[in-house]
Amino acid sequence: MSSGRQFLFVLTVFSVAAAATGLGRWQLRRLRERRASNGVLLAAGERPALDLTAAVNPVTSIDSGRHVVAHGSFEPQDQIVLRGRVQDDAPGLQIVTTYVLDGGGVLWVVRGFVPSPDAVTPPAMIPTPAPGPVTISGLALAVPVTSDSGAPLRHNGATTWKRLDHN
Numbered sequence: 001m002s003s004g005r006q007f008l009f010v011l012t013v014f015s016v017a018a019a020a021t022g023l024g025r026w027q028l029r030r031l032r033e034r035r036a037s038n039g040v041l042l043a044a045g046e047r048p049a050l051d052l053t054a055a056v057n058p059v060t061s062i063d064s065g066r067h068v069v070a071h072g073s074f075e076p077q078d079q080i081v082l083r084g085r086v087q088d089d090a091p092g093l094q095i096v097t098t099y100v101l102d103g104g105g106v107l108w109v110v111r112g113f114v115p116s117p118d119a120v121t122p123p124a125m126i127p128t129p130a131p132g133p134v135t136i137s138g139l140a141l142a143v144p145v146t147s148d149s150g151a152p153l154r155h156n157g158a159t160t161w162k163r164l165d166h167n
Contacts, residue, residue, distance in 0.1 A: 041065035049137065053103045064142040072101040074109070074129035082110075083120045083153065083160035091119035096164060097129055099136065108143070108164060109136065122158050 044065035052070040078098035085094045092115040099109045114123055143164050151162040 050140075052105075052107070052140075053101050064140060066140045067137065068140045069135065069137045070099065070101055070107060071133065071135050072099055072107075073131075073133050074099050074111075076128050079111075079126075080164075081114075081122050081126075081158065081160045082162070082164060083116075084162060085113060085119060087113045090115050092116045093119065093122055093160065095126055102133070109138075120153065120155050120160055122160065 041064065047066055049067040049069050052068050053072070075098040080096050082094040082096060085092050092113050094113055095111045096108050097111050099107045101107065111129060112127075114126060116122065153160050153162070
């Protein structure tokens, strides 16, 4: 083997080793971040359920992952469809509907998953929520804020959103 080839071989070995070391450190950093995030969610989930009807005001901070109970009614005319979701390895959409609290205030409620072969096209008929006053319970989750506002997409006469952070 010539000295030029030996040099390239050694350079390649060191480059691969440096890349592997960098990726290993990145994985360990992500593991620490995930463990910290999971700890926050577990702690919030262990707290007693918060009654949102009585507790929500503009300055109330609710931990993401906290169990909540709410009393109010759905407004199905204000629902949005989130595209690109997967549940049990099946592509589909999530249906999100406005929920008006009895004491005032509004929540977005993820009502469920609807299968869709392309994870973009909603079915012709989306089940409507229960009419009238209903009590719901679930987990409060923070809405991510991003610069592209969830990127709406108009396809086959229906608008779907990438995320819930649309304006």
